[in-house]
Structures are given as structure tokens and as C-alpha cells.
Amino acid sequence: MNKGIKIATIGGGSSYTPELMEGFIKRYHELPIKEIWLVDVEEGLEKVSIDAQMAQRMWDAAGYDVKVHATLDRNQALKDADFVTTQFRVGFLEARIKDERIPLSYGMLGQETNGAGGIFKALRTIPVILDIVEDMKRLCPNAWLINFTNPSGMITEAVIQYGKWNRCIGLCNVPVIAMMKEPEAIGYRKEDLIYQFVGLNHFHWHKVFDKQGNELTSKVIEAMLEGKAVGLPANINNVPFFHDQIKRLGMIPCGYHRYYYRQEEMLKHSIEEMNTTGTRGQQVKKTEEQLFELYKDPRLDHKPEELAKRGGAYYSDAACECINAIYNNKNIHMVVSTQNNGAIPDLKNESIVEVSCLIGGNGARPLAWGPLPSAPRGWLQVMKAMEECTIEAAITGDYGTLLEAFTINPLIPMGASAKKVCDELLLAHQKYLPQFTDKIKQLKEEGLLIKDAVVRNLVENEQ
Amino acid sequence: MNKGIKIATIGGGSSYTPELMEGFIKRYHELPIKEIWLVDVEEGLEKVSIDAQMAQRMWDAAGYDVKVHATLDRNQALKDADFVTTQFRVGFLEARIKDERIPLSYGMLGQETNGAGGIFKALRTIPVILDIVEDMKRLCPNAWLINFTNPSGMITEAVIQYGKWNRCIGLCNVPVIAMMKEPEAIGYRKEDLIYQFVGLNHFHWHKVFDKQGNELTSKVIEAMLEGKAVGLPANINNVPFFHDQIKRLGMIPCGYHRYYYRQEEMLKHSIEEMNTTGTRGQQVKKTEEQLFELYKDPRLDHKPEELAKRGGAYYSDAACECINAIYNNKNIHMVVSTQNNGAIPDLKNESIVEVSCLIGGNGARPLAWGPLPSAPRGWLQVMKAMEECTIEAAITGDYGTLLEAFTINPLIPMGASAKKVCDELLLAHQKYLPQFTDKIKQLKEEGLLIKDAVVRNLVENEQ
Amino acid sequence: MNKGIKIATIGGGSSYTPELMEGFIKRYHELPIKEIWLVDVEEGLEKVSIDAQMAQRMWDAAGYDVKVHATLDRNQALKDADFVTTQFRVGFLEARIKDERIPLSYGMLGQETNGAGGIFKALRTIPVILDIVEDMKRLCPNAWLINFTNPSGMITEAVIQYGKWNRCIGLCNVPVIAMMKEPEAIGYRKEDLIYQFVGLNHFHWHKVFDKQGNELTSKVIEAMLEGKAVGLPANINNVPFFHDQIKRLGMIPCGYHRYYYRQEEMLKHSIEEMNTTGTRGQQVKKTEEQLFELYKDPRLDHKPEELAKRGGAYYSDAACECINAIYNNKNIHMVVSTQNNGAIPDLKNESIVEVSCLIGGNGARPLAWGPLPSAPRGWLQVMKAMEECTIEAAITGDYGTLLEAFTINPLIPMGASAKKVCDELLLAHQKYLPQFTDKIKQLKEEGLLIKDAVVRNLVENEQ
């Protein structure tokens, strides 16, 4: 790789791109990038252009000789790439808003990676990522695919199990934030703690130890229950966990566990939010517009503070760290989505899990955790089953399989309303769900209408 | 055993006792019973006496020399028993009504074996069954324990795993009814079909084959979806399953799956029922009173028709069939709760499962099913995890473990209301939950009140 | 099947054919056979003709209207067959003699289903059975394949896993003989015992219970150690097991375990046998010639006594019993080779195992055994690994894989001599090992000679 590294970023027109650039710039001394290709689709042309110019300014200001390209031609970007990062969002934020509002309009959780919304985000994204993988087989067969498009775990599972592409690592900012915030909450320095994570993407727990191997998990639990910020992503409402339950659990849940452990309150909060400030997607849309206004400023040549407010902050930095660890065979501890291989013996060997890994020149090697107690074991198994049904439905377009995914999803109370939610989501996302064409056609013939007016508008505007 | 068989029936004062007698009487030619001991607790004295007299009349009418005893002394009943059947209900139907009404009063499913109610039925029953097992170790160490107290699967797991009593089989009428009704719905005779069941108690699926090994499962599914009665227990509301989902599933769900596959409608129906006819428990209470009025009639010497209307019909007949199969080493196919041992490889070897078994002189030998597809696999795994938490909480009295069971139960949307339901149930059942004494004391000190007036009355009447 | 059953028997020219006929004749009242097709290859023409005439005489004497055909045309025989039985021997008894003498000439066990010989029998047979399966897919897609060609377990695994033909059951006479002889050795009647078998073909253990579920295993072990014949096939030398070891094991080993538990003596005995009476294959060859002389007699119309002396006695009767149980959905207990599906949780779900099964209209359903103690668990795992390597080598013709099978085989002390044995066997069986053509050519070019003169002669005569 002494020619200098080529990076291709799919979904290059994301508002996170400056964070990604910052991450690369601060690692340039050991990660000698030569060129960066930001790829996007037609509708994202303006944003990717703004990003590319902003990015180029950042590199220039840093004084490194790196060329940033914006392109709509994925082939050109992928050709001989060393690392491909994926941060695209099929259907843009409008799709996220649909994922949120349709379930909420029936009194069910609307969220982009949990419940019905999470299932549909996977349905839209998986066919696209599998296309990308086919391109990579032709154009850059030795490249690493560093995915941070959500739902990151399911995307990674689709890439590895169905796309048969093993050089893929799925990233998430949730463990990063936890490891960043918890130490000070319990009066330690980050480098003096040992972390062990186990679970699935957006559904993991962890334990903490000091350097002598003494467990500090309960300390963090106490701090969390006292209300100390211990690493909650910005997009998640801070309802406290039930003390007795978490003490019994003996592991620190991740922020997203609130959707399951405090289902009632999280749902209520989401409905209130929709009715007041708008859903998270609607809020983010505004933030994004503001960010791109900033990025347009030809004098801006560094990542603006405002970006950190988004829920996905540190995602891109984690990607840079991961690429660096692979490129330089650093053998560092990171928490990523990779093939289980026994690390969680309660799940299949071939399942994708998100666990503590050693990251080095041959990718991610998961640390074996051993068997889990009843409750976390059952949770992981049911969530993985839901993921499997979802991935299968995304690939086959089978409506019965999709209903199976809905039924087993712990956040969806199955019944006529839930089926309605499913059908409306199919209709609302029709542009991005070619695998369900027949079913959608049938729904239209049956005269299905979308209940929520905001979503109806979004759909009409698309046509 | 040439001395003639001794049967001890714990919970002998049940309204099902005449069915049990009928079952024994019709098998007497190969099952030479000598004496039957109906045991009950103080509060059940009247009912057990009525049952014993009724039972004696039935035996006398049949012309067999069998002596029926009613007793409050479990030791006397268990001494040298050959078979012990358990059909007791800790806290009587009043407890069932609490299990139903408290969750429903918070808009959650109230049911005696599902959701919060099912968890609490287990909490009350497990300590009692473990006491019985200890008595059996002393008094009848070679006896078989045939359990049909619900939740039958969890009770059997507690007996085998915690009580270390292997000669235990858990029974359920749900598979019996399915195998009784389905054949005619698809135009076959019962003896011409091959059945394969897999799952847990009240949570199993099955496949059907003709004698040539051709699968008829989809025929039964079609019949079921056309609304034909294919074996729904009397206590379950007949909401249709979603056609596409069940076709994809490729197995016939059991009646109780409605609580999960049509959660919304089942909940709605339960609330309506509570507000009109009263909950199932309240209805059953009336039926039971009527039944005992009938049983009092000194001229009645056979099982009255009215008994068949109860949800538990055929339960006792299944028990007789099972006892007969063991006693005569019949090696027949029955669907019972027994130790997994690999029959469902997706669950632990030591878990109790409800599957097709060969029943003979050394008990139940499960038929190996092999791995399940994603959705049913995930369902069984999460339900088993919930059962494990519940059993553990029943034994330890740990409140955090109980919250874990609540959280992972797919019918409980966790949050403040669910915790309220949990706490009210603890309070309402305090008389039967000695293992939770401290927690209940704390709840009282905090001034917890039970919201539902009917339940409040029941509790007050107990004191 | 009201047309009357059609049976096709591959390897119809076997000396066991009269036993098969006898088995069918005595079950004719419930198994209405119409026609039987005995298929063999060119070299077996004379024998299959003798068998067919003998068989026809047997049916005629029984007074049933069944037509027996001899043919070299497999297609004609398979066309619309209901049951296909396989009892062929690729390379005839000459091949068996090679399997025995070549290893023995290097001081290693020479046996037709164990050690190097067993591996080579599988290498020759698997390609042929897979061809048969392809024919069956075309000609009789609903037929059952009842295999009793050895090594029966590996053949069944090849058929099901590689041939993707699920309607296959592998048979063996060893459990049959055990269940026939043991009862009287401990003073019981066969119908009063409950048997549980677990393991692989020619490598299983079992437990015995009386009708009340009391374990009698140690009684049988005592009887066996006292020297009582408890079911040893005629071809196996009766070296006693080590008492302390078997008591600790707590299960009754099968006759073939002697090759592993008393390796030294079994090897010594085989060498002595070779040097005196000739190997078992050489003895059997004589017996077979005598049998066919008998069969030629136009007055003989029943199975002659002499046939029972062969090691494979009762094999064909087991096949008839199995066919009967399937045809009439009898749901009886038989010990057969079928897909594991969790019955032995220590092996993969898809592995073929030989265990207690329920045999009925949809084939064999294995009874779940649960986990095994260390020693038997390890034995099954290593033997299955050896089988897997062998099957893979049989299909791919990869020499390295074959060496892996040799190395892991517990009866082969790996090294230069064992490699010599392997190479000589390749050369000796070249006619029947097309998948190894290149390797065999190389061995010839290197001037490899076969050490044993008898085998050299056999090979020369073939050319």
C-alpha cells in the first residue's frame, strides 16, 4: 500500500463527513491517505459537493497533500480502493421520518433502528449494500468495508453471510461514548479501565474492571442510577433504568436498552416529541440543513462544534480508528460488529455480534465471552431471530417473513394495527423497496392510505 | 405393584376430579387401581369431600372395588403411592382473578398462564410443588409425579431441575385437543395421521403427516384459516392468525399463540370480557359453583356434560392415559413436558420442553426434532429465558430477578405501569408468597394500594 | 400403494437374499408385495440368477403370487419401486480380502468395517450409492432407500448429506442380535425389556430397563463378563472386556467395541486367523460358495440353516421389519442409522447416528438421549470425524483428506507403514476407485508393489 491509501466513502454527502475528515487528518502521520472519494446518488449531488469542498479545505488547512473527489460514479470511487466506508441513508432523512411517524401514528414506537422503523431501514439498505459488495468484488477485491450505516449489525450480517464478503467490520458509536464518559463518572482515567462488551449492535451490555482485574461494573451502575451521564447518545431520552433489575443483571446496559427496559416511557416520550418538536428525524433534518449552511462557508476549514450534538457523533472517528488499527496492525481493543465464531456461545457461530474485539491487520478477532445468564441470553437470541427474519425478508421480499419479523420484535404488539403499520411503511417506502413490488401493488389496489398527513405529503412529493 | 395401584391426587378438591375418575374407570381393565387419595388444604375441605363422595359413587357404579379417600394429610396420601397427580391451584380461583384483573386494570394482558398472571401463578406454585417433592422423597421414592397444575412447563422444570426429581411428567390438554379435532377438519381419521409437536408448554407448534409420510400441515393451516375448529381450548378467544405469516411459519401454532401473534386483539378482548361477563376466572368460578352443586347430588354417579365446557377439559384424561402408558409400558406417542436432552437443539439439554414423546415404563422419551427456523427458534429461546427467570425468582424471592422476568416477557410492555402491576400482584398474593415477605413489607410501608376494586375486596376478605 | 408393493434390491446376487425373502414372506399378510427385482452387475450375473430362482421357489412354496426378477438393468428395477434395499458389495468378497490382508501384512488390523479396511470399503461404495440415488430421483422419487451395505452409517450419511435424499434408513444387525440374546441371558422375556441405544453404526452402547423403568444395564454387563453370549455377531472374536472399565462406563458396548477396547488381542487374533484359516473374508468366500451350491438345488424352497452362521444374519430380517413398520405406520422401536437432529447433542444435528428410533410412516424419528459422559462422548466425536474425512475423501478423491482419515482412525498407528497400507489399498482397489485415478497412476509410476502375495494374485486376476 505504499502508493498511499485510497478511501471511498459511500454516502459521502452525509453531514458527518467533516468528522470523518477530522479523524483521518489527526491520524495522517501513521495513515498516509492519498485520495478520498465521496460517492453519492443524484439527489445527494449538492450535499456531496458541499462536503467535498469542505473536506478539501480541511485537508489543505492541515497541510497534507490529499485530494478529495465528489462523484456519482461508484465504480470510479471503488476502483482500487483500500478502504470503503459506508454512511449512506437510503431515502435520506425523509425515510427516517416515515419510519418514525407511521408507527407512532398507531401508538407504537417509531425509531430508526428499533421496532418497525428499524426493520424497514434494514429492508431498504440491504439490497443496496449487497450491490456495493458485488462492485467491490470486481473493483477492489482486497479492500475492507467499514460500515457505519444503520442498522449496522444487520447490514454487516447481510454483507458477510449473504454477500460472502468477510473483510467487513460494522461500527457503532455507542460503545465509544460509553468508554469515553464512564471513567470520569466513577473517577478513573480511561486508560486505567478494562472493558468487556457483549451483545448485538444497539443491544449490548458491558462490564468494567480496573487494571488489577477488580470489577467496577457495579460502580458504574450506581453512577448511572444516580443520574450521572455515563455515555448516552444524544438521540436517546434519559429515562432511568430500574435499579433492582440492573443490579441483578450485573452488567451495564447500553442506551438503546431503554427502548426495551422502559418501553412504556420511551414510547410516551416519542409521541410527545412528535407532537411538539417533531420526531428526531424532523429535528435532525433541521440540524442538517444548518450544518450544510455552515459547510458552504468557504472560510470554514475545520469540523464545527455543532456536529457533536448529533446522535451519531464519534461514529466517523471510530471508523478512522478502526482503519488505522487495521492498516498499522495495532491490535487494539474496539467494540465492533463481526462474526461471532463462538464469542457468544448462546448464538450461532456465523451470526454477527457486537463484542470486544482485537483489531489488527487481519481485521476483528472477537474475545470469547462465555455463556450468559438467562435474561440477557434470551434477549440476544430473540433479537437475533428478529434480525434474521428481517434480513431474509429484505432479500426475498417475502411478506410472510416480514410479518414474522414484526411479530417477534419485542417493541411491536402484533395485531391488526401492527399489520397496518407494516403495510403503510411498505407503501411509504415503495420507491426503495423493489423486492416488495408485488405486495405494494396489491396494497395499492386494496386502496390502502397512509394515516399520517406528514408522511402522506412526503410520499406525494417524491412522485 | 401387584398389590393394586395407589393414586394420590394433590388438589383433589378440583372440579376436574370426576373427569379424572372417569379416565381411570375406563382404563381399569388394564390399570388395576386399589385406592385413590384426594388431598386438599383446609380451605378446600368442603370441595374435596364432595369430590370424594362423587368419585366413590362413580367407582361403585362402575362396579370396581376402589376406595376413594379425602384427606387434609398429605403424608398419609403420599405414603407408598404409585402415582401422584397434581391439579392444585394455590390461592384458588380468587388468585386467578387477581392474576387477570390487576394487569388488565393497567391495560396489560391478564391471563392465568401468560403475561404477568402466568409469572405469578408460577411464583405461588413452585414453592409448594418443591415441598411435595420433598415429601415424596421420604414417602414414595419410586412414584411418578404427573403434574397438570399450570404453568405446567415451569412447574415440571422446577421439579426436575431444582427438586432433582426425575420421575415427573408435565401434562397439557392443548395437544390432546388439537389431535382430537384436526383430523375431521381435514377429512381424516385420527389413527391415520402422524403428529410431531415441538415447543414449550402452551407455546408449541406441530406438523401433521399422513401414514405414507406426506405432509398435511398446510391442509390443517388452510382449514384453520377457513375458520374450522381445529382444537382451540374453550378458554381462548378465536381471533384468526395472519395467513401469510402462518404459511411462512410452516407449522401449526397452538391456541395460546394468539396471545403473541394477535396480541392487540387478545388484549382488547380480555378487557371487554372483564367489563362485561367478568374475567375468565370470574366466569369459571360460577361454573365451578354450579358443578359442585351437581356433584353434591347423591344420585349423580358419572361425569356431567357441563364439565367439558371448561378450558381444561381432557387434562385429566391425558393424565390417565399417561399413567396407563407408564404402568403398562405402552410406548405410545404423547405430547408432554419432559427434559429436552437435545430434542430441541436450540435449547439447553436440561430445559423442560413440550414435545412428541414415546411414553412407556421408563417415562417420557422425547423425539428429536432438529434445529428450528429463526422465528420459532427465537420465540422458544426468549420464552424459556422468561421461564428460567420466573422459576429462579420463585425460589430465591429476588425482586430484581422478578423484574427481569417481567421485562423479557413478550406480553408485558416494561415501564412504570408494568412495575406497578408487579408490585400490586405481590401485595395481592402476599398470603402465598412467603419468599417475597420483605419486599411486600416494603411495598406496604410505601403505602402501595391496589387499583382494581374487585381485587381489593378479594384481598380484604382473605385477611 | 394398492397396486401391490414393488421392491428393488441392489446387490440382489447376495447370499443373504433368501433371508430377505423369508422376512418378506412371513410379513406378507400385512406387506402385500407384488414384485421383487434383484439387480446386480455383470460379474454377479450367475449368482443373481441362482438367487432369483431360489427366491421364486420360496414365494411359490409360500403360496403367494409374487414375481421375482433378476436383472442387470438398474433402471428397470428402480422404475416406480416403493422400497429399494441395498446389499451390494463393490468388488465382491475379493475386495474384502484385500481390505483385510493388506493392513494385516503390516501388522495393523485388517477388517471390513474397521481400520483401514473400513475406510476403503466406504471409498468404493459411496460413489456407487450416490449414482443409485440419482437414478432414484428420476425413477422412483417417493421410494424409501433401506441400506444395509456396510459401512452402513457412512453410506447413509453420504446418501442424506451429499445425495440430499432424506428417505433413507441405514440398518445393522448388531442391535437386533443384542436385543434377541440379552433377555434370556438375564432371565427376562424380550417384550419385558426397554432398550435405549446411542452411538454410531458398529459403535454404539445401550442401556436396558425393565417395564417398571428399573435399570438392568449392570445385570447385562455382569452376564457378559461372566462369559454369557449376549449378542456377539458371528464374525467377531469373543475377547472379554475389562470389567472395571465397563462398570465405570455404565453402558453395554457393542461387539465391535472389542476392536477398540481390546485392540491388542483383536489384532493378534486377526493375524493368527489369517495365518491359519485365512481371514474372515476368505472363510466367508468358501461359505458363500457352499451356500450357492445349496441354492442351486431346484428342490430347495426355504432359507437353509447354514446361512445363520454368517456375521450378517438378521440384517435382511431387520430390513423387512423396517419396511413393514414404514408401510403400516407401526411406530415401533428399532435401532437404525438416521439423522441426529439433536438426539446426541454432542454431535452435529446433521450427522448420521445409530440410535433408538420410532419407525413409522414418515420414517425414523430418533429418541433424544442427552449428553454423554466424557469417554463415550469423545469416542463418538472422533469416530464421526473419521467418518466425515472418509466420506469427503470418497467424494473428492483427495489424497490428503484420505491421510487425515487414516491418521485420526484409532486403529491405525500413523506413520510410514500406515501410509504404505493406504497406498497399497489404493493400488489393489484401483478398478473401483476412479476418483483416485491420478494418485494411483503416480503410485504405479513410483513402482509401488503390493507386499501380500494373496492380494497380488487377486489383483492380477482382475486385469
Next chain:
Amino acid sequence: MNKGIKIATIGGGSSYTPELMEGFIKRYHELPIKEIWLVDVEEGLEKVSIDAQMAQRMWDAAGYDVKVHATLDRNQALKDADFVTTQFRVGFLEARIKDERIPLSYGMLGQETNGAGGIFKALRTIPVILDIVEDMKRLCPNAWLINFTNPSGMITEAVIQYGKWNRCIGLCNVPVIAMMKEPEAIGYRKEDLIYQFVGLNHFHWHKVFDKQGNELTSKVIEAMLEGKAVGLPANINNVPFFHDQIKRLGMIPCGYHRYYYRQEEMLKHSIEEMNTTGTRGQQVKKTEEQLFELYKDPRLDHKPEELAKRGGAYYSDAACECINAIYNNKNIHMVVSTQNNGAIPDLKNESIVEVSCLIGGNGARPLAWGPLPSAPRGWLQVMKAMEECTIEAAITGDYGTLLEAFTINPLIPMGASAKKVCDELLLAHQKYLPQFTDKIKQLKEEGLLIKDAVVRNLVENEQ
């Protein structure tokens, strides 16, 4: 631990002690040791005194203030120790010689960690290590036990599973030597390679990758087959592996695999060695005497060159490295024996395995490997079963269990001779096998004699 580290070394009178000292001395800058206690038994008093003086001279020469104590009082040594290292040999080299000569005298492999010898080394050592663990629970409950007494894997399994002491890591020099020698054999630097090890102690394979994740395993295999030294311990005869087999295997075997993959030659070589230079134990005894002569020299203050010739070289250095990694939470890659926890999904979670681990402040965290192909999977499973039987026999003293271990051991051809070997070993080691007292008494009463004169002499001298 700011008081300075206290090290207790059980078996302190070993000839490897200077290597251990050297390892500590070169890491002193980050591993601030205060005191080292060398413990031994009465018979080892002279050697441990020589070692302690030699060690003190080494520390003094290095200029560090570390005090070395020699003691026979284990309590004093363990009290408040931070790390306990175990390098003792129950019965000294005389026991090793017995382990070698008795099997060889019957034509079976005699080796200290393989075959019958390895089993008996475990039988002698396990009761002693469990005693040490009980002492540690009293005297130093937070200490780490770093074991390098062989058979290291079984000892570690006994400590963790039976002793319930989790802070234990088992070490071996074999992976160390491989990683030291292989890089130059293929023209790489050690730091540019990524290693992945999987298996059991003295029975593991590995793969090698360059920093870009490209697999170099076949390069090392080629080098090995060309005869290049790629890390064979000094005590193992260099018979080449079979090329085709290893290529098919696709992993690099460890030196000890020669005993299984070239069983014939290794046995032959051992017999020749016994008949010429004496067994390895006899050779080592001489080397040891020479070493202690050197150590006595009051001018010698550094590890002499001669020590490196022993098979166990680098063992002690690995121990120092491991202690350093724990003490300083270094999170480095080492190959050690630790609890599986799913790292090798083909073995039980609780089994001890020897795999690539991350070593840091909370001990060893194994890297998950995933499922293995048939042959290595079967090998590990059978070896682990053998280990389990051996450990159980060591604890219970059950003779039947010991025979089970013998029977399943792939290097022991079971039969009368093998049982003879077992019995003679019991007799020869009677002083160190109190758990087998009754059996040994019985053997004596039966007049059992030891065949080999050298061993007979050793035993007589002990009495």
C-alpha cells in the same frame, strides 16, 4: 501492589530457576519485584538452596534490591504473594523415567506428557496442585497462579474446574518457540506477523498472517516440510510430517503432533533412544546434574548457555512475560491455557484450551476461533475427553475411570499389555498416588512385578 511484588515459586529447586530469574531481571524496570520465595520439598532441599543462592547472585549482579528466599514452608512463601508460579515435578526426574520406561518396555510410547506417561504425570500432580490452591485461598486470595508444571492444560483444568480458582493461567513454551523461529524461516520479522493459535496444551495448530492480513500459513508449512527448523522443542525428534496431509489440514501442527501424525516413527525412535543414550528423562537427569554443578559456582551470576538445550527452554520467560502483562495490563497476544468460553465452539465452554489470548490486568481473554474442520475438531474432542477422564481419575482414584482414559488415549493400543503398563505405573508411583492406595495394595497382593529393571531399581531405592 505498590509495596513491591512478592513472587512464590513452587518447585523452586528446578534447574529452570535461573531462566525465571533472568526473565524477571530483564523486566524489572516495569515489574518491581521485592521478594522471591523458592519453595520445595524435603528431598529438593539441596537443589532449592543452590538455586536460591544462584538467584540471589543474579539479582545482586543486576543491581536490584530483591531478596530471594529458599524454604520448605509453603505457607510462609504463599502468604500475601502476588504471583505464584508452579514448576514442580512430583517424584522428580525419577518419576519421569518411570513414565518413559514402563510403557516402552511393552512397546508403547513412553513420554512425559503423551500416552500413559502423560496420564500418570497428571495423576501425581493434580492432588498436589489442588492442595496448593486451598492454601492460596487462605493465604493469598488475590494472587495469580501461573502454572508451567506439565501437563499444563490438565493442571489448569483441575485448578479452575475442581479447585474453583479462576485466577490461573497455564503456560507452555511450544507456541513461544514457534513464534520465535518461524518468522526467519520464511524471511519475516516477528513483529510483522499475526499469529492465531487453537487447540489444547501440546496439541494445538496455528495460522500465520502478514500485517495486511494475507495468510502465510502455507509458506510456513512449505518451510517446515523443506526441513527448516520452525520451532521444534529440543526434546522432540524431528520426523517430517506427511506433506499431503498437512497441506490439506491447512494449519501448522505443533511439535507434539508428531507423536500422533507419525506415531510409528516416534515410538521407534523412543525405543532406540532408551536402548542407546537412555530415555529423555535419563538424559535430562545428567544435564540437570551438570547444571547444578554450574549453579554451585559462587562466581556464576547469570543464566548459563547450557540451560537453553533443555526442552523446556523459554517456559520461564513466558511466565515472566505473562506476569508482566497482567501486572501492567499490557493487553498483549500470548498463547496460554485458559477457560474456553466459546473460543473453540466444538468444545465445552468450561473446558481449558490453549489458544491465542489477550493478556492484561484481568487475566487471559481468549480470541474466538470458530468451528474447526472435521479432523482437527475430532482430535481436540477426543484429547479433551481423555484429559477429562484423567483428571477425574486423579481426583477420585477410580481405576475404571483410569482404564477409560487409557482406552481413549490415541497412543495406547488397549489390551492386556496396556493394562499391564497401567498397573506397573501404579505400582512404580505408589508413593505419589495416595488416591489409588487400595488398588495398588491389590496389585501387590496379586504379586505384580515391574518388568523393567531400571524402574525396579528406582522403586527399590525409594523405599
